[in-house]
Protein backbone atom coordinates (compact mmCIF):
# COMPACT_ATOMS: atom_id res chain seq x y z
CA UNK A 1 0.00 0.00 0.00
CA UNK A 2 3.06 2.26 -0.32
CA UNK A 3 2.46 5.18 -2.56
CA UNK A 4 5.08 7.71 -3.64
CA UNK A 5 2.33 10.26 -3.90
CA UNK A 6 1.74 10.06 -0.11
CA UNK A 7 1.77 13.60 1.24
CA UNK A 8 4.55 14.48 3.70
CA UNK A 9 3.56 13.88 7.33
CA UNK A 10 4.43 17.50 8.07
CA UNK A 11 3.48 19.78 5.22
CA UNK A 12 6.47 22.11 4.68
CA UNK A 13 4.36 25.24 4.36
CA UNK A 14 1.99 24.51 7.25
CA UNK A 15 4.87 23.57 9.56
CA UNK A 16 7.21 26.27 8.23
CA UNK A 17 10.05 24.06 7.09
CA UNK A 18 12.66 25.67 4.89
CA UNK A 19 13.19 24.51 1.30
CA UNK A 20 16.35 22.58 2.05
CA UNK A 21 14.72 20.64 4.90
CA UNK A 22 11.64 19.92 2.81
CA UNK A 23 13.74 18.66 -0.13
CA UNK A 24 15.79 16.31 2.03
CA UNK A 25 12.71 14.93 3.78
CA UNK A 26 10.98 14.44 0.41
CA UNK A 27 13.98 12.50 -0.92
CA UNK A 28 13.94 10.26 2.14
CA UNK A 29 10.19 9.67 1.81
CA UNK A 30 10.54 8.71 -1.84
CA UNK A 31 13.39 6.29 -1.12
CA UNK A 32 11.42 4.60 1.66
CA UNK A 33 8.19 4.37 -0.34
CA UNK A 34 9.84 3.05 -3.49
CA UNK A 35 12.54 0.80 -2.04
CA UNK A 36 11.92 -0.02 1.62
CA UNK A 37 8.17 -0.62 1.55
CA UNK A 38 8.32 -3.50 -0.95
CA UNK A 39 11.02 -5.24 1.13
CA UNK A 40 9.45 -4.74 4.55
CA UNK A 41 7.18 -7.81 4.63
CA UNK A 42 10.00 -10.21 3.83
CA UNK A 43 12.32 -8.84 6.52
CA UNK A 44 9.47 -8.97 8.99
CA UNK A 45 8.61 -12.55 8.13
CA UNK A 46 12.23 -13.75 8.20
CA UNK A 47 13.30 -11.50 11.10
CA UNK A 48 16.18 -10.55 8.84
CA UNK A 49 18.14 -7.31 8.72
CA UNK A 50 17.32 -5.00 5.77
CA UNK A 51 20.85 -4.91 4.37
CA UNK A 52 19.72 -3.64 0.94
CA UNK A 53 18.00 -0.68 2.62
CA UNK A 54 21.29 0.24 4.23
CA UNK A 55 23.01 0.08 0.85
CA UNK A 56 20.42 2.51 -0.44
CA UNK A 57 20.80 4.77 2.61
CA UNK A 58 24.54 4.84 2.06
CA UNK A 59 24.22 5.57 -1.67
CA UNK A 60 21.90 8.49 -0.86
CA UNK A 61 24.37 9.91 1.68
CA UNK A 62 21.87 9.24 4.46
CA UNK A 63 24.22 7.32 6.74
CA UNK A 64 25.84 10.73 7.15
CA UNK A 65 22.64 12.78 7.41
CA UNK A 66 23.70 14.45 10.68
CA UNK A 67 27.44 14.50 10.06
CA UNK A 68 28.56 18.11 9.49
CA UNK A 69 29.15 19.17 5.89
CA UNK A 70 32.79 19.96 6.73
CA UNK A 71 33.22 16.21 7.33
CA UNK A 72 31.44 15.15 4.13
CA UNK A 73 27.95 14.65 5.60
CA UNK A 74 24.61 16.26 4.82
CA UNK A 75 24.73 18.45 7.93
CA UNK A 76 21.07 17.99 8.89
CA UNK A 77 20.01 19.16 12.33
CA UNK A 78 18.10 17.23 15.01
CA UNK A 79 14.66 18.23 13.82
CA UNK A 80 15.29 17.62 10.13
CA UNK A 81 16.59 14.16 10.96
CA UNK A 82 13.56 13.40 13.17
CA UNK A 83 11.16 14.41 10.39
CA UNK A 84 13.04 12.29 7.85
CA UNK A 85 13.10 9.28 10.18
CA UNK A 86 9.34 9.48 10.67
CA UNK A 87 8.91 9.28 6.90
CA UNK A 88 11.01 6.10 6.74
CA UNK A 89 8.96 4.49 9.49
CA UNK A 90 5.76 4.87 7.48
CA UNK A 91 7.16 2.27 5.12
CA UNK A 92 9.51 0.18 7.27
CA UNK A 93 9.56 0.59 11.05
CA UNK A 94 12.58 -1.64 11.56
CA UNK A 95 14.70 0.38 9.14
CA UNK A 96 13.72 3.63 10.86
CA UNK A 97 14.44 2.28 14.34
CA UNK A 98 17.86 0.90 13.43
CA UNK A 99 18.75 3.99 11.40
CA UNK A 100 18.02 5.92 14.58
CA UNK A 101 20.66 3.97 16.51
CA UNK A 102 23.18 4.81 13.80
CA UNK A 103 22.27 8.48 13.31
CA UNK A 104 21.90 8.99 17.07
CA UNK A 105 25.55 7.99 17.44
CA UNK A 106 26.62 10.78 15.07
CA UNK A 107 24.33 13.38 16.64
CA UNK A 108 25.39 12.63 20.21
CA UNK A 109 29.07 12.78 19.31
CA UNK A 110 28.42 15.73 17.01
CA UNK A 111 25.98 18.59 17.51
CA UNK A 112 24.89 17.57 21.02
CA UNK A 113 28.43 17.32 22.35
CA UNK A 114 29.18 20.80 20.95
CA UNK A 115 26.64 22.25 23.40
CA UNK A 116 28.22 20.68 26.49
CA UNK A 117 30.96 21.89 28.81
CA UNK A 118 34.48 20.64 28.11
CA UNK A 119 37.83 22.26 28.71
CA UNK A 120 39.67 23.33 25.57
CA UNK A 121 42.03 20.35 25.35
CA UNK A 122 39.21 17.83 25.92
CA UNK A 123 37.17 19.54 23.20
CA UNK A 124 40.10 19.45 20.79
CA UNK A 125 40.71 15.76 21.52
CA UNK A 126 37.01 14.99 21.07
CA UNK A 127 36.99 16.84 17.74
CA UNK A 128 39.94 14.76 16.54
CA UNK A 129 38.35 11.48 17.63
CA UNK A 130 34.90 12.05 16.26
CA UNK A 131 36.44 12.99 12.91
CA UNK A 132 37.73 9.39 12.78
CA UNK A 133 34.24 8.04 13.41
CA UNK A 134 32.70 10.40 10.87
CA UNK A 135 35.31 9.38 8.27
CA UNK A 136 34.50 5.69 8.75
CA UNK A 137 30.86 6.42 8.05
CA UNK A 138 31.35 8.80 5.13
CA UNK A 139 34.21 6.94 3.43
CA UNK A 140 33.59 3.32 4.37
CA UNK A 141 29.83 3.23 4.97
CA UNK A 142 30.35 1.97 8.52
CA UNK A 143 27.13 1.42 10.49
CA UNK A 144 27.08 2.25 14.21
CA UNK A 145 24.75 0.62 16.75
CA UNK A 146 23.76 1.82 20.24
CA UNK A 147 23.58 -1.21 22.53
CA UNK A 148 22.92 0.18 26.02
CA UNK A 149 20.30 -2.10 27.59
CA UNK A 150 21.41 -4.79 30.00
CA UNK A 151 18.09 -6.10 31.31
CA UNK A 152 18.56 -4.16 34.56
CA UNK A 153 17.85 -0.58 35.66
CA UNK A 154 21.00 0.90 34.06
CA UNK A 155 19.46 1.89 30.71
CA UNK A 156 16.84 4.03 32.48
CA UNK A 157 19.63 5.73 34.44
CA UNK A 158 18.92 4.30 37.92
CA UNK A 159 22.20 2.41 38.41
CA UNK A 160 25.62 2.36 36.70
CA UNK A 161 26.00 0.13 33.64
CA UNK A 162 27.17 -3.36 34.55
CA UNK A 163 29.36 -3.49 31.48
CA UNK A 164 32.74 -2.39 32.75
CA UNK A 165 35.64 -0.64 31.00
CA UNK A 166 38.89 -1.11 32.90
CA UNK A 167 41.63 1.35 31.94
CA UNK A 168 44.72 -0.34 30.48
CA UNK A 169 47.68 0.83 28.42
CA UNK A 170 46.35 2.48 25.25
CA UNK A 171 42.66 2.21 26.15
CA UNK A 172 40.29 -0.07 28.03
CA UNK A 173 39.36 -3.70 28.46
CA UNK A 174 35.57 -4.07 28.21
CA UNK A 175 33.58 -6.90 29.74
CA UNK A 176 29.80 -7.23 29.90
CA UNK A 177 26.60 -8.10 28.13
CA UNK A 178 24.05 -6.02 26.23
CA UNK A 179 20.55 -7.23 25.47
CA UNK A 180 18.23 -6.13 22.66
CA UNK A 181 21.16 -4.80 20.66
CA UNK A 182 19.54 -3.65 17.43
CA UNK A 183 21.80 -4.18 14.39
CA UNK A 184 23.68 -6.98 16.14
CA UNK A 185 25.70 -8.88 13.58
CA UNK A 186 25.13 -6.08 11.05
CA UNK A 187 26.79 -2.98 12.50
CA UNK A 188 30.51 -2.35 12.02
CA UNK A 189 30.78 -0.66 15.44
CA UNK A 190 28.85 -1.14 18.66
CA UNK A 191 28.59 2.13 20.60
CA UNK A 192 28.60 0.64 24.07
CA UNK A 193 27.76 2.54 27.24
CA UNK A 194 29.86 1.12 30.06
CA UNK A 195 31.16 2.13 33.44
CA UNK A 196 34.79 3.08 33.58
CA UNK A 197 36.16 1.52 36.75
CA UNK A 198 39.79 1.58 37.86
CA UNK A 199 40.82 -1.37 40.06
CA UNK A 200 40.30 0.50 43.34
CA UNK A 201 37.29 2.66 42.43
CA UNK A 202 33.53 2.30 42.95
CA UNK A 203 31.21 2.22 39.94
CA UNK A 204 29.47 5.55 39.35
CA UNK A 205 27.06 6.75 36.66
CA UNK A 206 29.27 9.83 36.31
CA UNK A 207 31.98 7.58 34.88
CA UNK A 208 29.91 6.23 32.02
CA UNK A 209 32.09 5.75 28.95
CA UNK A 210 30.66 5.61 25.42
CA UNK A 211 32.95 3.45 23.30
CA UNK A 212 32.64 2.37 19.66
CA UNK A 213 33.85 -1.22 19.73
CA UNK A 214 34.58 -2.82 16.33
CA UNK A 215 32.20 -5.71 15.68
CA UNK A 216 35.15 -7.86 14.66
CA UNK A 217 37.25 -7.18 17.78
CA UNK A 218 38.49 -10.26 19.63
CA UNK A 219 36.07 -11.16 22.43
CA UNK A 220 32.89 -9.75 20.82
CA UNK A 221 30.12 -12.25 20.11
CA UNK A 222 26.45 -12.16 19.14
CA UNK A 223 24.30 -14.69 20.96
CA UNK A 224 20.67 -15.68 21.45
CA UNK A 225 17.61 -16.19 19.33
CA UNK A 226 15.70 -13.40 17.61
CA UNK A 227 12.07 -14.28 17.02
CA UNK A 228 10.03 -11.43 18.58
CA UNK A 229 6.51 -10.10 18.19
CA UNK A 230 7.48 -6.96 16.31
CA UNK A 231 10.35 -4.88 14.96
CA UNK A 232 11.70 -8.15 13.67
CA UNK A 233 14.01 -6.58 11.09
CA UNK A 234 15.99 -4.83 13.83
CA UNK A 235 17.74 -8.12 14.72
CA UNK A 236 18.17 -7.04 18.34
CA UNK A 237 20.11 -9.99 19.72
CA UNK A 238 22.48 -10.20 22.68
CA UNK A 239 26.05 -8.93 22.57
CA UNK A 240 28.76 -10.36 24.77
CA UNK A 241 32.03 -8.53 25.44
CA UNK A 242 34.70 -10.73 26.97
CA UNK A 243 37.76 -8.67 27.91
CA UNK A 244 37.59 -6.77 24.62
CA UNK A 245 40.31 -4.19 24.00
CA UNK A 246 39.07 -0.73 22.99
CA UNK A 247 41.65 1.91 22.10
CA UNK A 248 41.37 5.49 23.41
CA UNK A 249 40.14 6.65 20.01
CA UNK A 250 37.11 4.38 20.42
CA UNK A 251 35.58 7.04 22.67
CA UNK A 252 32.51 8.61 21.06
CA UNK A 253 32.34 11.06 23.94
CA UNK A 254 34.98 12.17 26.45
CA UNK A 255 34.84 10.87 30.04
CA UNK A 256 31.79 12.19 31.90
CA UNK A 257 30.13 13.67 28.83
CA UNK A 258 27.39 11.05 28.48
CA UNK A 259 26.36 11.74 32.07
CA UNK A 260 26.36 15.47 31.39
CA UNK A 261 24.38 15.08 28.17
CA UNK A 262 21.72 12.88 29.82
CA UNK A 263 21.17 15.68 32.36
CA UNK A 264 21.50 18.70 30.09
CA UNK A 265 20.36 17.47 26.65
CA UNK A 266 17.47 15.18 27.62
CA UNK A 267 15.84 15.36 24.18
CA UNK A 268 18.64 13.02 23.06
CA UNK A 269 16.37 10.24 24.28
CA UNK A 270 13.35 11.53 22.36
CA UNK A 271 15.02 10.32 19.16
CA UNK A 272 13.32 6.93 19.49
CA UNK A 273 9.95 8.58 18.80
CA UNK A 274 10.21 9.47 15.07
CA UNK A 275 9.84 5.78 14.26
CA UNK A 276 6.57 5.55 16.17
CA UNK A 277 5.23 8.85 14.86
CA UNK A 278 5.73 7.38 11.37
CA UNK A 279 3.95 4.17 12.39
CA UNK A 280 1.02 6.21 13.74
CA UNK A 281 0.76 7.98 10.39
CA UNK A 282 1.04 4.63 8.58
CA UNK A 283 -1.88 3.16 10.56
CA UNK A 284 -4.02 6.17 9.68
CA UNK A 285 -2.95 6.19 6.00
CA UNK A 286 -3.73 2.50 5.71
CA UNK A 287 -7.21 2.98 7.14
CA UNK A 288 -8.13 5.84 4.84
CA UNK A 289 -6.78 4.13 1.76
CA UNK A 290 -8.43 0.78 2.63
CA UNK A 291 -11.84 2.21 3.45
CA UNK A 292 -11.88 4.45 0.40
CA UNK A 293 -11.79 1.34 -1.73
CA UNK A 294 -15.50 0.54 -1.34
CA UNK A 295 -15.91 0.37 2.46
CA UNK A 296 -16.38 3.98 3.49
CA UNK A 297 -20.20 4.26 3.53
CA UNK A 298 -20.67 3.13 7.13
CA UNK A 299 -21.06 5.99 9.59
CA UNK A 300 -19.53 3.79 12.29
CA UNK A 301 -16.35 3.49 10.24
CA UNK A 302 -16.35 7.22 9.54
CA UNK A 303 -16.54 7.94 13.27
CA UNK A 304 -13.55 5.72 13.99
CA UNK A 305 -11.58 7.44 11.22
CA UNK A 306 -12.48 10.77 12.80
CA UNK A 307 -11.26 9.55 16.19
CA UNK A 308 -8.03 8.34 14.59
CA UNK A 309 -7.51 11.64 12.81
CA UNK A 310 -7.98 13.60 16.03
CA UNK A 311 -5.50 11.40 17.91
CA UNK A 312 -3.02 11.68 15.06
CA UNK A 313 -3.30 15.48 14.90
CA UNK A 314 -2.88 15.76 18.69
CA UNK A 315 0.19 13.54 18.60
CA UNK A 316 1.74 15.33 15.63
CA UNK A 317 1.25 18.76 17.22
CA UNK A 318 2.79 17.78 20.55
CA UNK A 319 5.63 15.84 18.94
CA UNK A 320 6.49 18.62 16.49
CA UNK A 321 6.63 21.15 19.32
CA UNK A 322 8.84 18.88 21.45
CA UNK A 323 11.33 18.12 18.70
CA UNK A 324 11.39 21.78 17.68
CA UNK A 325 12.44 22.91 21.16
CA UNK A 326 15.18 20.30 21.64
CA UNK A 327 18.30 22.05 22.89
CA UNK A 328 20.75 22.11 25.74
CA UNK A 329 19.41 23.02 29.20
CA UNK A 330 15.67 22.97 28.43
CA UNK A 331 13.32 24.59 30.90
CA UNK A 332 11.39 22.35 33.32
CA UNK A 333 8.28 22.90 31.15
CA UNK A 334 10.13 21.74 28.05
CA UNK A 335 11.36 18.62 29.86
CA UNK A 336 7.85 17.70 30.93
CA UNK A 337 6.63 18.32 27.38
CA UNK A 338 9.33 16.00 26.03
CA UNK A 339 8.16 13.20 28.35
CA UNK A 340 4.56 13.89 27.35
CA UNK A 341 5.52 13.74 23.67
CA UNK A 342 7.36 10.47 24.19
CA UNK A 343 4.48 8.88 26.09
CA UNK A 344 1.87 10.12 23.64
CA UNK A 345 3.73 9.08 20.51
CA UNK A 346 4.58 5.60 21.75
CA UNK A 347 1.11 4.89 23.10
CA UNK A 348 -0.84 6.50 20.24
CA UNK A 349 1.02 4.60 17.53
CA UNK A 350 -0.26 1.30 18.87
CA UNK A 351 -3.67 2.75 19.68
CA UNK A 352 -4.13 3.90 16.09
CA UNK A 353 -3.05 0.48 14.79
CA UNK A 354 -5.61 -1.10 17.13
CA UNK A 355 -8.38 1.20 15.91
CA UNK A 356 -7.34 0.59 12.30
CA UNK A 357 -7.79 -3.16 12.66
CA UNK A 358 -11.05 -2.71 14.51
CA UNK A 359 -12.59 -0.56 11.83
CA UNK A 360 -11.05 -2.05 8.70
CA UNK A 361 -11.98 -5.55 9.81
CA UNK A 362 -10.75 -9.10 9.40
CA UNK A 363 -9.37 -8.80 5.88
CA UNK A 364 -7.09 -5.98 7.00
CA UNK A 365 -5.25 -8.40 9.30
CA UNK A 366 -4.05 -10.60 6.47
CA UNK A 367 -0.31 -10.85 6.18
CA UNK A 368 -0.48 -9.70 2.58
CA UNK A 369 -1.22 -6.21 3.95
CA UNK A 370 1.08 -4.08 6.13
CA UNK A 371 -1.41 -3.26 8.91
CA UNK A 372 -0.79 -6.29 11.10
CA UNK A 373 2.96 -5.56 10.94
CA UNK A 374 2.33 -1.93 11.90
CA UNK A 375 0.25 -3.20 14.81
CA UNK A 376 3.03 -5.49 16.05
CA UNK A 377 5.86 -3.01 15.42
CA UNK A 378 4.03 -0.18 17.18
CA UNK A 379 3.56 -2.33 20.31
CA UNK A 380 7.32 -2.12 20.97
CA UNK A 381 7.51 1.69 21.36
CA UNK A 382 6.54 2.17 24.98
CA UNK A 383 9.07 -0.49 26.05
CA UNK A 384 12.03 1.48 24.77
CA UNK A 385 14.45 2.62 27.47
CA UNK A 386 15.25 5.00 28.95
CA UNK A 387 11.90 6.76 28.54
CA UNK A 388 9.47 3.86 28.81
CA UNK A 389 5.81 4.76 29.26
CA UNK A 390 6.00 4.26 33.03
CA UNK A 391 9.20 6.28 33.39
CA UNK A 392 7.53 9.16 31.52
CA UNK A 393 4.46 9.03 33.75
CA UNK A 394 6.56 8.98 36.90
CA UNK A 395 8.67 11.94 35.80
CA UNK A 396 5.72 14.00 34.61
CA UNK A 397 3.83 13.42 37.85
CA UNK A 398 6.81 14.13 40.08
CA UNK A 399 8.04 17.04 37.96
CA UNK A 400 4.64 18.72 38.02
CA UNK A 401 4.35 18.52 41.82
CA UNK A 402 7.94 19.15 42.95
CA UNK A 403 10.47 21.75 41.86
CA UNK A 404 13.95 20.49 41.11
CA UNK A 405 15.61 19.30 44.32
CA UNK A 406 12.46 19.91 46.40
CA UNK A 407 11.40 17.28 48.96
CA UNK A 408 8.64 17.02 51.57
CA UNK A 409 11.01 17.06 54.56
Ligand SMILES: Cc1cc2nc3c(=O)[nH]c(=O)nc-3n(C[C@H](O)[C@H](O)[C@H](O)COP(=O)(O)OP(=O)(O)OC[C@H]3O[C@@H](n4cnc5c(N)ncnc54)[C@H](O)[C@@H]3O)c2cc1C
Pocket residue numbers: 101146147148149150151152153155156158179180181182183230231234236380383384385386388389390391394
Ligand atom coordinates in the same frame (compact mmCIF):
# COMPACT_ATOMS: atom_id res chain seq x y z
C1 LIG B 1 12.61 -4.08 19.07
C2 LIG B 1 13.49 -3.58 20.17
C3 LIG B 1 14.70 -3.00 19.85
C4 LIG B 1 15.56 -2.55 20.85
N1 LIG B 1 16.76 -2.00 20.51
C5 LIG B 1 17.60 -1.57 21.48
C6 LIG B 1 18.89 -1.03 21.16
O1 LIG B 1 19.29 -0.94 20.00
N2 LIG B 1 19.69 -0.63 22.19
C7 LIG B 1 19.30 -0.72 23.46
O2 LIG B 1 20.05 -0.31 24.33
N3 LIG B 1 18.10 -1.24 23.82
C8 LIG B 1 17.25 -1.67 22.84
N4 LIG B 1 16.03 -2.22 23.19
C9 LIG B 1 15.73 -2.45 24.61
C10 LIG B 1 14.74 -1.49 25.23
O3 LIG B 1 15.21 -0.16 25.17
C11 LIG B 1 14.51 -1.89 26.70
O4 LIG B 1 15.71 -1.81 27.42
C12 LIG B 1 13.99 -3.30 26.85
O5 LIG B 1 12.84 -3.47 26.07
C13 LIG B 1 13.69 -3.57 28.33
O6 LIG B 1 13.27 -4.92 28.47
P1 LIG B 1 13.11 -5.58 29.93
O7 LIG B 1 12.65 -6.98 29.68
O8 LIG B 1 14.35 -5.36 30.73
O9 LIG B 1 11.90 -4.79 30.50
P2 LIG B 1 11.83 -3.77 31.72
O10 LIG B 1 12.82 -2.65 31.56
O11 LIG B 1 11.85 -4.50 33.01
O12 LIG B 1 10.42 -3.13 31.46
C14 LIG B 1 9.20 -3.76 31.86
C15 LIG B 1 8.30 -2.73 32.46
O13 LIG B 1 8.91 -2.15 33.63
C16 LIG B 1 8.89 -0.73 33.54
N5 LIG B 1 10.11 -0.17 34.12
C17 LIG B 1 11.38 -0.62 33.95
N6 LIG B 1 12.24 0.15 34.63
C18 LIG B 1 11.50 1.09 35.26
C19 LIG B 1 11.83 2.16 36.13
N7 LIG B 1 13.08 2.41 36.55
N8 LIG B 1 10.81 2.93 36.57
C20 LIG B 1 9.53 2.69 36.19
N9 LIG B 1 9.19 1.68 35.38
C21 LIG B 1 10.14 0.90 34.92
C22 LIG B 1 8.84 -0.45 32.03
O14 LIG B 1 8.26 0.82 31.79
C23 LIG B 1 7.97 -1.57 31.52
O15 LIG B 1 6.62 -1.26 31.68
C24 LIG B 1 15.17 -2.66 22.20
C25 LIG B 1 13.93 -3.24 22.53
C26 LIG B 1 13.10 -3.71 21.54
C27 LIG B 1 11.79 -4.34 21.93
